[in-house]
Amino acid sequence: MLSNWDEYPKNHDELDFELLGNRRGHGWRVQTNMYGNGSTARGREERYHLPVEPTVAGVHRYAIAWTPNNIVFYLDGVPIREVVRVPSMGGDFPSKPMSVYATIWDGSAWATDGGKYKVDYAYAPFAAEFSDLVLSGCDASSVADPEGCQVDLLTHDVAVMAPSKRAAMRGFREQYLTYTACRDRVRYKTTVFPECDDLANGDSSFHLWGESKKKRRRSSSPLQYSSSMQ
Helix, strand or coil, X not given: CEEXXXXXXXXXXXXXXXXECCCCCCCCEEEEEEEXXXXXXXXXXXXXXXXXXXXXXXXXXXXXXXXXXEEEEEECCEEEEEEECCHHHHHHCCCCCCEECCCCCCCCCCCCHHHCCCCCHHHCCCCCCCCCCCCCCCCCCCCCCHHHHHXXXXXCCCCCCCHHHHHXXXXXXXXXXXXXXXXXXXXXXXXXXXXXXXXXXXXXXXXCEEEECCCCCCCCCCCCCXXXXX
């Protein structure tokens, strides 16, 4: 998670992955969030079936590229979501310095079937392990050449979406996307998200509450895109 909630509790920015557990026999899901300037009432959440098993042996890589122009979320080197900044987003695009956090928290009030299934604390304590953290970017407290640093960010491989990356992202989203705020007409009756233009099938492929109508199957195949991140 990237956040500045501790510095700006009323108008914080946030970018994160949330791994969502599920009922026994049902696969894990992962949610991506983007909030800017306290815009949690206009949450831009998306959820996907997780094509990897996070609780068994093996290492999986989660990455976020955040530049002044776009934000790209990666899973094992595959771009799974891009948010392109447009002027009409205003302060909803994260712009203030953020720090890195990792937490375990109880989201069962909403995360599993709308809160129907709660965390079973008989299985506590719960633990997560992280390794090989890599940070690359502009240090807000000591950047001697901020414009040069931003150019480096904008031209870095993880921020540049080449055609092969866009094709890989479309393939992932077509196979695994289960919910998007872009198509949620129940929660966001009058809200327009100006960056929501990458869903080629339009509203007909989604329920009014933003859930995909497609039947999703878990895949045991590894993700197929390779980049210089790997």
